[in-house]
Amino acid sequence: MGIDFVSLGEVMVQLNPVTPGPIRYCKYFEVHVAGAEANTLIGLQRLGYKTGLITKVGNDEFGKLIINTLKAEGVDISRVSIDDEAPTGVYFIQRHFPIPGQSTVFYYRHNSAASKLSKDDIDEYFITSAHTLYLTGITPSLSFSCLEATEKAFLIAKRSGMKVIFDTNIRMKLWRESNRARKAISKFLSSDIIFTNPEDISILFPNISINEGARNLINRGAKMVVIKLGPKGSMVLTKERTYQLNAYKVPFVEDPIGAGDAFNAAFIASIYKGLTIEEALENANAAGALVVTVRGDIEALPTWHELEIFKQSLKKTFLLR
Ligand code: KDG
Numbered sequence: 540m541g542i543d544f545v546s547l548g549e550v551m552v553q554l555n556p557v558t559p560g561p562i563r564y565c566k567y568f569e570v571h572v573a574g575a576e577a578n579t580l581i582g583l584q585r586l587g588y589k590t591g592l593i594t595k596v597g598n599d600e601f602g603k604l605i606i607n608t609l610k611a612e613g614v615d616i617s618r619v620s621i622d623d624e625a626p627t628g629v630y631f632i633q634r635h636f637p638i639p640g641q642s643t644v645f646y647y648r649h650n651s652a653a654s655k656l657s658k659d660d661i662d663e664y665f666i667t668s669a670h671t672l673y674l675t676g677i678t679p680s681l682s683f684s685c686l687e688a689t690e691k692a693f694l695i696a697k698r699s700g701m702k703v704i705f706d707t708n709i710r711m712k713l714w715r716e717s718n719r720a721r722k723a724i725s726k727f728l729s730s731d732i733i734f735t736n737p738e739d740i741s742i743l744f745p746n747i748s749i750n751e752g753a754r755n756l757i758n759r760g761a762k763m764v765v766i767k768l769g770p771k772g773s774m775v776l777t778k779e780r781t782y783q784l785n786a787y788k789v790p791f792v793e794d795p796i797g798a799g800d801a802f803n804a805a806f807i808a809s810i811y812k813g814l815t816i817e818e819a820l821e822n823a824n825a826a827g828a829l830v831v832t833v834r835g836d837i838e839a840l841p842t843w844h845e846l847e848i849f850k851q852s853l854k855k856t857f858l859l860r
Contacts, residue, residue: 542615544583544807545669547593547661547692548576548678549653550609551628552601555794555834559635562645568631571835572608575675575708575800581612582804582826582840588811591615591669593660593692597652601627612837618665622652632796634834640792646712648681657684661691672696673807674730675706676739679723680713686723693727705730706803707739717742729760732810734803736767763816765806765823767799773824775816784820787828787853797836802827804840825850 553573556565580590592614596602598621605627609616628648635641648654656678666672672692679686696703705727714720721743728743733756737749744752749766753776756764766774772786805826809819826841829849833839841849 541589542591542669543588543811544580544590544671544673545593545666545692546576546580546590546673547656547688548574548675549628549648549651549656549681550574550577550592550594550596550605551630551648551651551653552604553630553632553796553835555632556634560633561636562631562633565633569834570604571837572605573797573836575677575706576673577609577614578797578800578836578840579673579706579804579807580614581609581837582801583808584613585840585842586804586808587843588808589613589615591618591665593618593656593662593665593688595620595622595625595652595656595660597621597625597627598623599627601629602652608837618660618662620660622655625650625652625655627652628654632794634794640795642794642796644712644796651681654681654685656681656688658687658691661688661695663695666692666695667699667701669701671702671704671807673704674727675708676720676724676727677708677710677713679727680710680720690726693730697729702732703727703730704732704734704803704807706734706799707736707743708734708799709739709742711742717745721745728756731761732763732765732807733761734765734767734799734806736769736799740766763810765803767802767827769795769798773802773820775820777816782816782820784817784824786824787850789828789832789853792831794834795831798827798830800836801830801840805846821850822846825853828853
């Protein structure tokens with residue numbers, strides 16, 4: 540079948556206000572399609588890889604929009620199913636309020652079609668047709684059946700010798716209690732590459748320092764632990780050493796949501812292309828920086844050529860890293 544990366548997770552319609560500020564005053568909203576796993580897969584598509592997604596959408600207009608979008612981006616949609624009972628998930632974004640430069644999400648996804656994903660949707664043949672399984676901590680938080688589906692995909696991949704990449708992506712609005720998040724996410728920490736951030740590490744390892752927590756992840760078998768520090772840049776830990784790179788400084792922030800997924804796609808694509816960890820971090824920081832300058836998670840995901848133009852343009856101006 541020839542796909543490189545396979546994933547499972549919810550894709551939603553994102554309603555992003557044209558104006559910043561408290562959402563109750565926002566009159567006009569743009570419609571975007573987004574979801575952590577789909578964002579990264581689309582990022583990988585733009586960087587030349589073939590991807591496939593297992594998901595469920597409602598039998599509604601938003602579901603049709605999501606299918607059309609995934610298809611247009613080249614993602615294999617043969618395992619996207621339609622649930623006749625439950626609706627497609629939706630979320631709203633509030634931008635630049637109460638913290639300028641930051642966004643807040645409001646989910647309308649409880650009992651959504653994707654939350655009904657279950658073990659039965661995990662097709663072993665489809666999973667093993669890829670060389671890498673990409674998962675995030677969002678899918679297991681959606682429902683018990685989603686947790687079971689994620690575990691099944693993980694076990695199939697591990698058993699068949701595939702690579703597994705996992706982003707901890709702890710969304711406390713979904714987990715509600717850190718104990719629940721910790722218990723579920725711990726099941727996936729023997730992945731080959733782990734993407735995370737200091738907040739997630741402190742939820743996973745509450746009584747130790749961030750550095751020790753990150754080291755714990757290496758001790759559990761991860762070959763690389765990639766720590767995203769937002770505007771402060773990013774780090775990679777391997778068994779042998781630590782790498783760190785400052786972020787690109789962009790002239791303005793439109794909406795930072797989705798930057799982490801863009802970062803992941805560029806990092807993964809760079810490593811799989813044989814680039815060094817330093818080069819991968821630079822590309823990942825660049826892709827993340829680009830995405831914060833545009834509303835929507837997938838629109839500004841760059842191609843290799845666009846990444847180069849972006850990096851060169853920032854190097855040429857006084858907005859140095
Ligand atoms: O990483 C960006 C995602 O968080 C956003 O698109 C919404 O998938 C989403 C989620 O579950 O929070």
